[in-house]
Every structure is written in structure tokens, then in C-alpha cells.
Amino acid sequence: MTTSPFPEIPSCSWQRPIGLGWDKPYTVRxxxxxxxxxxxxxxxxxxxxxxxxxxxxxxxxxxxxxxxxxxxxxxxxxxxxxxxxxxxxxxxxxxxxxxxxxxxxxxxxxxxxxxxxxxxxxxxxxxxxxxxxxxxxxxxxxxxxxxxxxxxxxxxxxxxxxxxxxxxxxxxxxxxxxxxxxxxxxxxxxxFTNALKSPDLQIRDDGSPVYEYQPRxxxxxxxxxxxxxxxxxxxxxxxxxxxxxxxxxxxxxxxxxxxxxxxxxxxxxxxxxxxxxxxxxxxxxxxxxxxxxxxxxxxxxxxxxxxxxxxxxxxxxxxxxxxxxxxxxxxxxxxxxxxxxxxxxxxxxxxxxxxxxxxxxxxxxxxxxxxxxxxxxxWQKPILDREDLPEWFKMALFNELYDLTSGGTLWSAASEIDPIGQFAVLECLDYRWYESLDVRLYGSFALLILFPELEKSVIRAFARAIPHSDDHLRVIGYYYTIGAETKKAIRKVAKATPHDLGAPNEWVWEKTNYTCYQDCNLWKDLSSDFVLQVYRDFLFTGSHDVQFLVDCWDAIVQTLDYLKTFDLDGDGIPENSGAPDQTFDDWLLNGVSAYCGGLWLAALESAIAIADILTNHRGTENTEKTDKLRSQKSIYQSWLQQSRPIYEQKLWNGQYYRLDSESGSDVVMADQLCGQFYTRLLGLPDIVPSNHAHSALQTVYEACFVKFYDGKFGAANGVLPDGSPENPKATHPLEVWTGINFGLAAFLVQMGMKNEAMQLTQAVVEQIYDNGLQFRTPEAITPVGTFRASTYLRPMAIWAIYMMFI
CATH class of the missing domain: 2.70.98.40 (Glycoside hydrolase, family 65, N-terminal domain)
Incomplete structure (x- = not known):
């Protein structure tokens, strides 16, 4: 009991009249x-x-x-x-x-x-x-x-x-x-327990593996x-x-x-x-x-x-x-x-x-x-008091954290090897597997900033998983969706970075690579994603937890070696295969790609920096290990020296970076320079000339956002320079991915384009919170009022934008 006044409700809170419905809420795609x-x-x-x-x-x-x-x-x-x-x-x-x-x-x-x-x-x-x-x-x-x-x-x-x-x-x-x-x-x-203790796994119409949940x-x-x-x-x-x-x-x-x-x-x-x-x-x-x-x-x-x-x-x-x-x-x-x-x-x-x-x-x-x-x-007051951040941004910044509670979240009890337990959040409710690495490249910024020890526990789980293999054959769902002949692939190749940490019907953290929509052993971004997140997490948790780098180093070496095996022409950069083999897993890339190639360059720079830290840490205590580190660093330096000019030569068209080197596409990919964003974030040398980065980013902003339905919905993943679709029947290129947009906005702020960043971010936030998508933010929205993959991990990338303002 008290005589205090009503609780002060922050002015930036999301508001809705009690019981008032929506005229035309977004519906599922x-x-x-x-x-x-x-x-x-x-x-x-x-x-x-x-x-x-x-x-x-x-x-x-x-x-x-x-x-x-x-x-x-x-x-x-x-x-x-x-x-x-x-x-x-x-x-x-x-x-x-x-x-x-x-x-x-x-x-x-x-x-x-x-x-x-x-x-x-x-x-x-x-x-x-x-x-x-x-x-x-x-x-x-x-x-x-x-x-x-x-x-x-x-x-x-x-x-x-x-x-x-x-x-x-x-x-x-x-x-x-x-x-x-x-x-x-x-x-x-x-x-609340599944009455079906061994549910059958099926492939549904969108190619995703699903199982029946029957609560009691x-x-x-x-x-x-x-x-x-x-x-x-x-x-x-x-x-x-x-x-x-x-x-x-x-x-x-x-x-x-x-x-x-x-x-x-x-x-x-x-x-x-x-x-x-x-x-x-x-x-x-x-x-x-x-x-x-x-x-x-x-x-x-x-x-x-x-x-x-x-x-x-x-x-x-x-x-x-x-x-x-x-x-x-x-x-x-x-x-x-x-x-x-x-x-x-x-x-x-x-x-x-x-x-x-x-x-x-x-x-x-x-x-x-x-x-x-x-x-x-x-905790919230310093952010809420900032006058340089608009009210709608503060609202979305905190409310997007809902997924850390309701994203099927797991947090296990402590153990000797995991002193604060193991942690995991689903990719989403439709793709029900944990901590998809390509998605958390964007969506993990919230965890990194707010709960860094949980963030590192997730990355350690990936490091432990990389050496392991699982030869179980599975049907690849993508080919089912396009009506092609059924293909099978083994679940996990040793030294490949897994896509995810498993699903709740199997054994999370131990049985990885649950998704079978694509053969993720062939993906060209996962290994780079892992290395970048290791170095990022080290830097942004104080740059003192060298043991974290030690825990991850062997996995870094193994997975970069594995990814390099896809450099079939020996030019230094692993090629995309002409199949959807990266986070845009409905989008075919062929040859050297701006997205995966840029991540590769950034990962090499990160691995070199990690090798330097570990070498300095070990000093002369173990000459054999120090020599191995120096040798590994030299290998990465040679790969980087060879591949950086190739990236520029094959992809730069004078205005922006081509989608890839072999498809002949003129599409402007919104996330073409994710690797460049990460190198700047991590204080590493640019992987592309600064003026080229500015030109490409301005082109992305104009084509993918301003010219795509007049900027109402956010930036499409990939359109032609005039904002029109290359293929009107395409799926991923013409979707607005909420988390990719927030990542792009962080890059815009990083490059001095704050006003553009906030206009882009506001468009996406308004679509979510004005149209009944609150607390179930999807991966993708479309200009016809549909969405895909609700309760998605990647939109917590809005915290990457905030990181640019810290």
C-alpha cells in the first residue's frame, strides 16, 4: 500500500486502445x-x-x-x-x-x-x-x-x-x-509437454522440416x-x-x-x-x-x-x-x-x-x-533520456527484445564447462531451430550489448560443434519446393560451421544443423560469420577475455580451411555454387559474390587480428604453438592479399558491387557490403575503397529503399537501379527483411548517413507496429501486406543501430 501517484509510463511506449482491432493487419504469406x-x-x-x-x-x-x-x-x-x-x-x-x-x-x-x-x-x-x-x-x-x-x-x-x-x-x-x-x-x-515423444519429421510446402507438437x-x-x-x-x-x-x-x-x-x-x-x-x-x-x-x-x-x-x-x-x-x-x-x-x-x-x-x-x-x-x-533511463534518439526508435529498441523471452528461449543450469549455463533462441517459430548463425550475425547485437556472457556461451557452442560430423542423410527441402528431383545430403560435415545449434525435438547444442531446406555444409557465409562473431564478441566484451579466443581458435582454423576448399579456381575467394548457398537461401548466387566474398575478406582480417592477440598472449611460453600461430597468420595474409584485388576486379562496376561475378545480373543487393560494415565495426582495414563503399551504399539507399514503393516499406533485398524487380516472380529479392534493414541502417550510420538510416528504420518500424506485427516481428514483409516467418531473431539487429550511437 502506498500513497504514491500512478506509475510514470514512458512516453515512447507502444500504445493501443484496449480491445480495438486492426482494419487490415498483415497476414501470412x-x-x-x-x-x-x-x-x-x-x-x-x-x-x-x-x-x-x-x-x-x-x-x-x-x-x-x-x-x-x-x-x-x-x-x-x-x-x-x-x-x-x-x-x-x-x-x-x-x-x-x-x-x-x-x-x-x-x-x-x-x-x-x-x-x-x-x-x-x-x-x-x-x-x-x-x-x-x-x-x-x-x-x-x-x-x-x-x-x-x-x-x-x-x-x-x-x-x-x-x-x-x-x-x-x-x-x-x-x-x-x-x-x-x-x-x-x-x-x-x-x-505443457509433447504427448508425441518421438514425433515424425516431415517436409512442409515451403521446404522446412516440421514435427507435430501435441500438448496435453x-x-x-x-x-x-x-x-x-x-x-x-x-x-x-x-x-x-x-x-x-x-x-x-x-x-x-x-x-x-x-x-x-x-x-x-x-x-x-x-x-x-x-x-x-x-x-x-x-x-x-x-x-x-x-x-x-x-x-x-x-x-x-x-x-x-x-x-x-x-x-x-x-x-x-x-x-x-x-x-x-x-x-x-x-x-x-x-x-x-x-x-x-x-x-x-x-x-x-x-x-x-x-x-x-x-x-x-x-x-x-x-x-x-x-x-x-x-x-x-x-537500465533504461540513459537511453530514454537521450534527446538525439527519436521516440519511435526507443520504443522499438526495447520492444524488439521480446524475442529473448518468447523466442522459444533456452537457458540451461550452470555446469563446470558452462558456468552460467547454455543459452539459445530460435531462428523463429516457423523455422524452429536454434541460433541460426547467419541470422545471428545481425540479430545477436542485443545479446552482445546487454548479456555478453550469454552471447559468448552461444559462440562457444558453435566452436565445439565445428569439428564434429553427422553422416545421417536427409532430404533437401529446397528441391522439393521447386519440383526438382529429390536430393539428399549428409547432415554435418566435419570442420564445416553448422547453420544452427539444433531443434527442441532432438538435442540442442549437441545435434546441430537441424534445418534441411538447403545443404548448409555448402554455404559460403557460415564460416566467415563464425569468425567475425568470435572477434566481435572479444572486442565488445572488453578485449581481455583471451581464453574465449583460445577456446575458439582451433575451430576458426578448421572452418576457414574448410571454406577455402570452395575456391575452385584458385583466385583466393570461395565461389558460390549457383544454388542458394547463403543466408538468402532462395536466391541463386554464382561465382564470387559481393555478400559472401566480402564476409570472407572480413573474416580473414579478423583471423589475422586474433592470431596476433594469441601470439602476444603466449609470448615465448610455448614456441611450438607460437610458431603455428605465426604460420597460420601468414597463410591468412597470403589469402587476403590474393583475394582483395580479385573482389574489386570481378565485382565493382563503377557505381556499386555486382551481385556476383557469373550470373550477369545488374541487381543492386541491399546487403552487398556486410563484410565492409563488419571490418569498420571491428576496427580493421577496409576491404573496399572508402569512396566505393559510399557510392555503393548511396545506390542501395536510392534503389532498394527510395525507389521501392517510394520508401514506404523499407529496403528490398535486391532490385535494379531504378527500383524495379529483375524478376517479378522472385521471392527473397523482393521481400523487405526487417533485420537486414536494421543492419543496413547501422551501416548507414557508420558511414555518416544518419538521416537516411533513421528514415529507413522508421519505415520498417511503422510497418511492424502499425499493422499488428508487434511482439511477433517477422523476417520478411511484402508491399502487399503479407509477412513470412514470425517471431524472428534477426530484427534484434536494431541494437546494431544503437551501437553506432554509443
Whole structure:
């Protein structure tokens, strides 16, 4: 309880009227891709702990409790409700504008949605905090702030499976108001694990490998609810009768809790029917804001589902403001990949691993929420206070971090080899494999800046994977999509850099190269991507963790040697094969390419710099190793000396760099100089003349952005100099890739074109946040209002733009 004013909501937060829909939201480009619709809100929950989402309608509808799996569905009984009495009249609402479609809870009164002429409130979001401000319905001025304890360089609380809801109520009238806030929650213990323990892998129409996820929704046998309390806090614990077996995925508990306070009355009900009429709660709550204090801990049978409810009632005197916190926590310690491959989650390093800690976690939240909120504010304040950054940019900068929570995120418990655990985020929900290296070349800037130790843990996982092989043959999906003869390839070639760290149905971090859309062993960017990220992470984490370079060096040598084997004509630069063999994996490149060739040159420069650091570090301690380093450096210097003029000779056309050396294409590729961007970022010598870089970048800006639909959507990946398509039926060249655009904008800032960078970035941000793509930012959008690959990793490249302003 407090007399402080309403929480100050940052002016740059994303805003949406509560319950107001979209006239023409973006829709999915391919019917096989996930399209949950626009009702996405900011996720709640710690990294790798599982998360939930509450939309601007007020419903809880996103459930990423099972690591790496996705469920988008409203459970109506998981809900906040409010009762208000002014003495002469009273009203009660469940605070969602979404009336259950299945006819359940028909006794409940649902909050009225906003219209285009009358708002019933506003939803605000600035990750990791969001707010509901209720207006024009109640006499009470009511706000709910919700967040989880996430802030930069925090490797403990950021992992917690907890959500804090801080209600602030102000009485602006001259008479007392009785107010009651109720949190109801269904006991969904046991629901979030795949009932298909060995799901069959299939190739869908877009060539991507998929498997069926079948959660155990509604399977509540053995679930029970009971009251938990101590001297400070009161809660409802939602558990399941133990089986006597070791804890498995899906085993655990939920808890809802609130503080005890003499000004507040707390009521409860531990056994209501969440799929009935709801009258067992609503009759008492809507009459006088109370619950019957019904206690029944009898476990559910096979045909029963259980809900628990907690209500807090108080009286607001005229002019008074009260704060009423609730916390929600869940404790599901185990993530299972393939059957029997189990990992404990990071938060279990701070709580036990028995799945019964939900009340302890909620209690921690109630004890610490004010400290947590202050930590978040202190982290964000220096950025929010910057007058040189526009409000829309600050909004997108923080909100794009949502993916670190809801991107199927994994964060394992600590081990001797990984002292803060292992970390991974999905490429996206449609391409459900982890930390795709070509994508994270752009999208990992957020992790690098904010959680550098997690960033290095990911790169170490790639370094460990590079020497390994996997001879299992797989069908390559790309040929399926173009109607060509089926081709197969082995999964992982030794010394090739893997594309990804695996998928949640197998063994993440151990079985890599899950994707089979292309044969990633043939890709010409992955090896370079790895080397660049190693050196980048070393530099931007203080340039002192030489052991990190030592851990990665052998892998660097192996993978650069492997990539060099694709230099078939001996000119020093590995050639693209005429198949889509790089991150634009629907786009054929042939011969020396601007994209992959530039990354190769930048990687060689990085490897040379790393060799110098390791040589200086070892000094004369080990002459044999020092001599090997010097010999390896000499090899890279000779490759670089040979290949740099070839790159210029084969690709420079006097205005920009050609797509490649053999296709004859005149297309202007937006990301043609990614390698040059990285060399400048890393303080290395330019790989192309500075005036050529400026000319190429200006051409990209004009052709791919300004002349492509008048700059409304962002920069297309590749068009002719007049902005028209080379092939109107092309896919990747004519898409606007959100993360590539942010990477391009960072390059523009780096080259002194700040105004152009911000115009480009704003166009993309507006498309995302004005058209129902918030908190599910896709890889690609098109000018006809479609998108592909939602909840994508690469858009966190917006933090690369911010890095240019630091």
C-alpha cells in the first residue's frame, strides 16, 4: 500500500486502445506458416524459464512454457477481474474484451472494448514492462503495470519464471469507493509437454522440416489447489500429486499470491470450475467483491478441471491512491528435447529442482518487485533520456527484445564447462531451430550489448560443434519446393560451421544443423560469420577475455580451411555454387559474390587480428604453438592479399558491387557490403575503397529503399537501379527483411548517413507496429501486406543501430 501517484509510463511506449482491432493487419504469406493474428502483447517471464503473453485485449493467450514450443490460445479463466462499488451502484468486469467462444464462464461480465470513437483504456508496452490504463468505464482511476525482472547484465533474476502485476487505484471522487481485484488461474500443471515423444519429421510446402507438437491440454487428473501463506504473503498453490518418479517435463507448479495488509481483505476459492458457467465465483464477486473462502484440495479426476481464485478488497477514501501487487510464478524445472534428453533450467541454480517452488518464487517477487522495477528503470533511463534518439526508435529498441523471452528461449543450469549455463533462441517459430548463425550475425547485437556472457556461451557452442560430423542423410527441402528431383545430403560435415545449434525435438547444442531446406555444409557465409562473431564478441566484451579466443581458435582454423576448399579456381575467394548457398537461401548466387566474398575478406582480417592477440598472449611460453600461430597468420595474409584485388576486379562496376561475378545480373543487393560494415565495426582495414563503399551504399539507399514503393516499406533485398524487380516472380529479392534493414541502417550510420538510416528504420518500424506485427516481428514483409516467418531473431539487429550511437 502506498500513497504514491500512478506509475510514470514512458512516453515512447507502444500504445493501443484496449480491445480495438486492426482494419487490415498483415497476414501470412504462406498458409503453412504460423499466423496467430495481431493480438500479441509483451511476454512475461524470464529467459529460458518459459513465458506467457497478455494481449491488448487483456487475455492471456501466449504459452511458451514448454521450451521451444508454441501455443497461442486464450484460457478465459486465467484472468484479472475488478469489482467497484460507489455505494449507490456497483459493477464488475472480467478484464478481457474477449468473450469466450466456447460458451464457458457465461455468468461473467466482460470488459467493453474500445471503439474508434470511444476508448475504454490504453495498453502500453516498453519491454520488459507493460501497462493497462482503464478509462471511461469505472469511477476508479485504475492502472495495472506488469513486468518480469529483466535488466542488462543480470544473470540471476532474468532467469526467473515470474510475472509481477502492480495495480494502482486512485479515487478521484468525493465519496469512498470499494474496490476488489481478483486473479483467477486454471491449474494447467502437466499440460505443457509433447504427448508425441518421438514425433515424425516431415517436409512442409515451403521446404522446412516440421514435427507435430501435441500438448496435453485439459489433462488435469491429479491436479490440486491449496492455500499457502506465511507472515507476509498469501497465495493459492496449484500443483499435481507426485508420481514418485523423477521429475519430468511438465511436472511442477503454479502459484498466485499477494501481500497481507491490514487495509486489505483477502478472499480465496481453491476449487472452481474453469470451464463451467463461472457462477461459483461471479455471484459473490459481482455482488460485493468477495469470494466464499472455499478450500478444497481434493485432486481432480480424469474429467475435472480446476481453477483457483484470489481477491483483494479495499476501500479507497476520496483522493486516496493505493497500490495492490500480485505475483504469478511457475516452476517447471525440466526441459526435454528428444525423449530422455533432459536439461534443468537456469533458474534452478537459485531454487531447488523439485517443481514445488512456485510459492517461493512468488514470494521473492513480492519482496523484491520494487527493487526489480528500479533496476529496470535504471537500465533504461540513459537511453530514454537521450534527446538525439527519436521516440519511435526507443520504443522499438526495447520492444524488439521480446524475442529473448518468447523466442522459444533456452537457458540451461550452470555446469563446470558452462558456468552460467547454455543459452539459445530460435531462428523463429516457423523455422524452429536454434541460433541460426547467419541470422545471428545481425540479430545477436542485443545479446552482445546487454548479456555478453550469454552471447559468448552461444559462440562457444558453435566452436565445439565445428569439428564434429553427422553422416545421417536427409532430404533437401529446397528441391522439393521447386519440383526438382529429390536430393539428399549428409547432415554435418566435419570442420564445416553448422547453420544452427539444433531443434527442441532432438538435442540442442549437441545435434546441430537441424534445418534441411538447403545443404548448409555448402554455404559460403557460415564460416566467415563464425569468425567475425568470435572477434566481435572479444572486442565488445572488453578485449581481455583471451581464453574465449583460445577456446575458439582451433575451430576458426578448421572452418576457414574448410571454406577455402570452395575456391575452385584458385583466385583466393570461395565461389558460390549457383544454388542458394547463403543466408538468402532462395536466391541463386554464382561465382564470387559481393555478400559472401566480402564476409570472407572480413573474416580473414579478423583471423589475422586474433592470431596476433594469441601470439602476444603466449609470448615465448610455448614456441611450438607460437610458431603455428605465426604460420597460420601468414597463410591468412597470403589469402587476403590474393583475394582483395580479385573482389574489386570481378565485382565493382563503377557505381556499386555486382551481385556476383557469373550470373550477369545488374541487381543492386541491399546487403552487398556486410563484410565492409563488419571490418569498420571491428576496427580493421577496409576491404573496399572508402569512396566505393559510399557510392555503393548511396545506390542501395536510392534503389532498394527510395525507389521501392517510394520508401514506404523499407529496403528490398535486391532490385535494379531504378527500383524495379529483375524478376517479378522472385521471392527473397523482393521481400523487405526487417533485420537486414536494421543492419543496413547501422551501416548507414557508420558511414555518416544518419538521416537516411533513421528514415529507413522508421519505415520498417511503422510497418511492424502499425499493422499488428508487434511482439511477433517477422523476417520478411511484402508491399502487399503479407509477412513470412514470425517471431524472428534477426530484427534484434536494431541494437546494431544503437551501437553506432554509443
Amino acid at each position: 504462406y498458409v503453412s506458416n504460423i499466423d496467430d493474428g495481431p493480438w500479441h502483447g509483451m511476454p512475461l517471464g524470464g529467459f529460458g524459464a518459459g513465458c506467457i503473453g497478455r494481449s491488448s485485449r487483456g487475455d492471456f493467450n501466449l504459452w511458451h512454457i514448454d521450451g521451444g514450443e508454441h501455443l497461442f490460445k486464450s484460457f478465459p479463466s486465467c484472468q484479472f477481474s475488478v469489482f467497484e462499488s460507489t455505494g449507490s451502484s456497483s459493477k464488475a468486469y472480467a478484464l478481457s474484451t474477449e468473450i469466450p467462444e466456447d460458451g464457458t464462464l457465461q455468468s461473467w461480465q466482460w470488459y467493453p472494448p474500445s471503439t474508434t470513437t470511444q476508448a475504454t483504456g490504453t495498453y502500453h508496452a516498453l519491454y520488459p514492462r507493460s501497462w493497462f490504463v482503464y478509462e471511461n468505464v469505472l469511477q476508479t482511476q485504475l492502472t495495472c503495470e506488469q513486468f518480469s525482472p529483466i535488466w542488462a547484465n543480470n544473470y540471476q533474476e532474468t532467469s526467473y519464471p515470474v510475472a509481477v502485476f502492480v495495480w494502482k487505484a486512485h479515487n478521484p471522487t468525493n465519496a469512498p469507493i470499494t474496490l476488489s481485484i481478483m486473479l483467477t488461474w486454471e491449474n494447467i500443471v502437466g499440460w 491440454l485439459g489433462e488435469s487428473k491429479g491436479n490440486y489447489n491449496h492455500i499457502v501463506e506465511n507472515t507476509e504473503f498469501f497465495g493459492c498453490f496449484l500443483g499435481r500429486v507426485p508420481t514418485g518418479l523423477p521429475i519430468q517435463e511438465g511436472d511442477g507448479s503454479w502459484c498466485i499470491a499477494t501481500p497481507k495488509n491490514p487495509r486489505m481483505e483477502v478472499f480465496y476459492h481453491t476449487h472452481f470450475n474453469p470451464v463451467g458457467s463461472g457462477a461459483d465465483l461471479w455471484e459473490s464477486f459481482s455482488t460485493d467483491g468477495y469470494l466464499p473462502n472455499y478450500l478444497n484440495a481434493t485432486p481432480a479426476d480424469a474429467d475435472t478441471r480446476l481453477g483457483a481464485a484470489l481477491a483483494v478488497r479495499c476501500t479507497l477514501q476520496p483522493g486516496e491512491t493505493l497500490e495492490i501487487p500480485f505475483t504469478l510464478a511457475w516452476d517447471f524445472p525440466v526441459t526435454e528435447f528428444a525423449e530422455g534428453i533432459n536439461y534443468y533450467r537456469r533458474y534452478t541454480d537459485f531454487f531447488s529442482r523439485y517443481g514445488d517452488n512456485a510459492f517461493a518464487i512468488t514470494s521473492r517477487g513480492l519482496e523484491q518487485y520494487q527493487v526489480w522495477r528500479a533496476q529496470i528503470q535504471n
